[in-house]
Amino acid sequence: MTRLELRDVRKSFGALKVLAGVSLHVEEGEFVSILGPSGAGKSTLFQLLTGAIRGEGEMRFDGAPLDGARFAFMPQRDALMPWRRVIDNTTLGLEVQGMARRAARERVAPLFTEFGLAGFERAWPAELSGGMRQRAALLRTVVQQRDMLLLDEPFGALDALTRAAMQRWLEGMWRSHRWTALLITHDVREAVLLSDRIYVLSARPARVVREVAVPLPRPRTESAALAREAAAIEAGILDTLLGQPTPINDHPMENRND
Amino acid sequence: MAIGESIGAGESPPSRGRCPAGQKGSQRVERLRPLRSKMRLAIYVRRPPLACRPSPPQEGRSAVIAAFAKLAPATLAFALLLLAWELYASLGGIAPTVLPAPSRVLAQAWENRAALAENTLPTIRATLAGFACSLIAAFVLSALVDFLAPLRRALFPLLIASQTLPLVAIAPLVVLWFGFGLLPKILLVALVTFFPMMVALVEGYVATSAEISQMLAAMGAGRWRIFWLARLPSALPYFFAGLRISITYAVVGAIFAEYAGAAKGLGIYMLSAKNNFRPDLVLAAVAVSSALTLALFGLAVLVQLLAMPWERAGRDRKTEPSERRS
Structure with a gap:
C-alpha cells in the first residue's frame, strides 16, 4: 500500500x-x-x-x-531541550498532542531499555553522550505514533x-x-x-x-x-x-x- | 518547580537502582535500596543512582576548599586596602571628621546600630518592591514584544532613551510628583533595573534554537505553546545575566530616591549624617548598602542555581556515560 x-x-x-x-x-x-x-x-x-x-x-x-x-520529525541535530530531563524530552511530542505528563511518562518509560537509555530517565541531556542523545531524540520521535x-x-x-x-x-x-x-x-x-x-x-x-x-x-x-x-x-x-x-x-x- | 519534579512515589520504573552498564557500584545500590523505600523517598531515578556517578567521593569538601581558595586573593586585597586606610587615617594626623579610620566607622556603626537598622528596613522595602515591579514588567513586556514585532520597534527607542536620563536630576522630580511615600522609590528602582532584564529576556527569546522551534511546530504546537515550551526556558540564562546586572543597581536606585526626599531610609540617613559632619556614619551607611547589594547578588546567583539545575549537570560532566549497543 x-x-x-x-x-x-x-x-x-x-x-x-x-x-x-x-x-x-x-x-x-x-x-x-x-x-x-x-x-x-x-x-x-x-x-x-x-x-x-x-x-x-x-x-x-x-x-x-x-x-x-x-509525520514524526527528527531534526538534524538532536534538538533535545537542555532544561528538560531525558524522560521529559522524550514525552514532548505526546505532551504537545495533549497527553497528561504522567500518562506520557508511563507510555515512554518501558521503551528506555530498548533504546539503551535505561537508568538515564532523570539525567539531563548534557549528561548523555552523542549517541545516547541521538537515541533519545529517536525515542521522542517514534513514541508520537505518527504514520x-x-x-x-x-x-x-x-x-x-x-x-x-x-x-x-x-x-x-x-x-x-x-x-x-x-x-x-x-x-x-x-x-x-x-x-x-x-x-x-x-x-x-x-x-x-x-x-x-x-x-x-x-x-x-x-x-x-x-x-x-x-x-x-x-x-x-x-x-x-x-x-x-x-x-x-x-x-x-x-x-x-x- | 523544576519540570517533572512530581514523578512521584509509587511508580516503579524498570531501571530502578540499576547501574547503567560499564559503571561500578551496583552493590552499594543494592544495599541502599531497602533503606530508600523505607524512607519513602521519591527521589529514585532522579539521576543515575548516586553510586553510579563518576564523581569523586569527597566532592563536597574539596568544592568548599576550592571556593575558599578562589576567594582568598580578593579577601587579602580587601584586607590590605583596609589596613592601609587604617594606618593612613590614624598615623597621618587626619581629622576623623574628614577621613575616619575603618575601626572608627565600625565602632560608630555599632554604637548607632539601632538608627542604622531603622533606616535600613525602608530601603530594603523600597528595593524589593521596586525590583519586584520591575521584574514583572520585564516579563510581561518582553513577552508582548516577542509576540508583536511592531511593539518592539515602538518601545525600544523609548526604553533606551529612559536609560539616558541623569538620575540625579530625575530623582528630585519624581519625588516632587509622587511625594515622599513608597511610589517614587519603586519608580526609580524600576527605572534603573528594568532595562537590563528586558533586553536580556528579548534577546533570550530570539536565541531559541531554530531546530527546536521547527520540531515543535512539526509536532503541532502553536505560537503560544512554542513560547512556553521553548522560548521562555531558552531565555533563562540570558535573563539571569540581566538580573545579576540590574540587581546591583537596585539598592543604589532606592538610595538615590531617598536622598531626594524621604522620611526614613539609608539615603536620607546618609544625607543627614553628611550635613552633621559625620563621615563615619555616612561610610557606615555605605557599608550597609554595599552589604545589601552583595546579599541580593548572592541571592540572584542562588536562585539561578536552583532554577537551572541542568547548567550544573552540563558543567559537572567530566566523563562520558558509557556507550551501549543493544
Whole structure:
C-alpha cells in the first residue's frame, strides 16, 4: 500500500529554484532514503512535508491530499531541550498532542531499555553522550505514533565510530518495528545499509536522477558476501552522484558537521 | 518547580537502582535500596543512582576548599586596602571628621546600630518592591514584544532613551510628583533595573534554537505553546545575566530616591549624617548598602542555581556515560 506519494513537487525561493519537480513514493513499512549532495534541497523537501513552507505540485498521503500531523520529525541535530530531563524530552511530542505528563511518562518509560537509555530517565541531556542523545531524540520521535518517520540526517553530527554504531542499531530497531520511514542523508553507506529503496537527487535545483532498489537481506552487517554486494551498490550510487556537473567550490559529498 | 519534579512515589520504573552498564557500584545500590523505600523517598531515578556517578567521593569538601581558595586573593586585597586606610587615617594626623579610620566607622556603626537598622528596613522595602515591579514588567513586556514585532520597534527607542536620563536630576522630580511615600522609590528602582532584564529576556527569546522551534511546530504546537515550551526556558540564562546586572543597581536606585526626599531610609540617613559632619556614619551607611547589594547578588546567583539545575549537570560532566549497543 502506498502511503506517501509526491508528484512533481517544486519549490523556489525567489529566483532560486531549489526543487525542480521531485516525484517519489513510500510504501507501508518501507524504509526509503533520499540521497543527495549538500545544499540540494533535501531539507526543503522535509519542510514542505511538515507544512513549515508551501510549494507547488502534488503531495498525497494514503491517497488523500497531505494534511498535517502525519509525520514524526527528527531534526538534524538532536534538538533535545537542555532544561528538560531525558524522560521529559522524550514525552514532548505526546505532551504537545495533549497527553497528561504522567500518562506520557508511563507510555515512554518501558521503551528506555530498548533504546539503551535505561537508568538515564532523570539525567539531563548534557549528561548523555552523542549517541545516547541521538537515541533519545529517536525515542521522542517514534513514541508520537505518527504514520511515518521523517529522519533528517539524524547521525550527521556524530563522530564516525558512533555513527557506524548508531546505523547498525537503527537497522536492528527497524527490523523489529518496521516503521514507515523517509531518511535524508548524504552518507551513501548509511543509505545502503538502512534502506529498501534510495532516491538519488541531483544538485540544486533538485530532481530525482536515479532510483535504486536495495534487495539485500537483513541484517546487512553480518556476512562478507553481503558487504561486497552493498559495496557494489554504493559504488554505483557514487558514480551517479560524482558524474554530475558540480560547482568547483561545493564538493558534493562533503560532510556538514556544523 | 523544576519540570517533572512530581514523578512521584509509587511508580516503579524498570531501571530502578540499576547501574547503567560499564559503571561500578551496583552493590552499594543494592544495599541502599531497602533503606530508600523505607524512607519513602521519591527521589529514585532522579539521576543515575548516586553510586553510579563518576564523581569523586569527597566532592563536597574539596568544592568548599576550592571556593575558599578562589576567594582568598580578593579577601587579602580587601584586607590590605583596609589596613592601609587604617594606618593612613590614624598615623597621618587626619581629622576623623574628614577621613575616619575603618575601626572608627565600625565602632560608630555599632554604637548607632539601632538608627542604622531603622533606616535600613525602608530601603530594603523600597528595593524589593521596586525590583519586584520591575521584574514583572520585564516579563510581561518582553513577552508582548516577542509576540508583536511592531511593539518592539515602538518601545525600544523609548526604553533606551529612559536609560539616558541623569538620575540625579530625575530623582528630585519624581519625588516632587509622587511625594515622599513608597511610589517614587519603586519608580526609580524600576527605572534603573528594568532595562537590563528586558533586553536580556528579548534577546533570550530570539536565541531559541531554530531546530527546536521547527520540531515543535512539526509536532503541532502553536505560537503560544512554542513560547512556553521553548522560548521562555531558552531565555533563562540570558535573563539571569540581566538580573545579576540590574540587581546591583537596585539598592543604589532606592538610595538615590531617598536622598531626594524621604522620611526614613539609608539615603536620607546618609544625607543627614553628611550635613552633621559625620563621615563615619555616612561610610557606615555605605557599608550597609554595599552589604545589601552583595546579599541580593548572592541571592540572584542562588536562585539561578536552583532554577537551572541542568547548567550544573552540563558543567559537572567530566566523563562520558558509557556507550551501549543493544
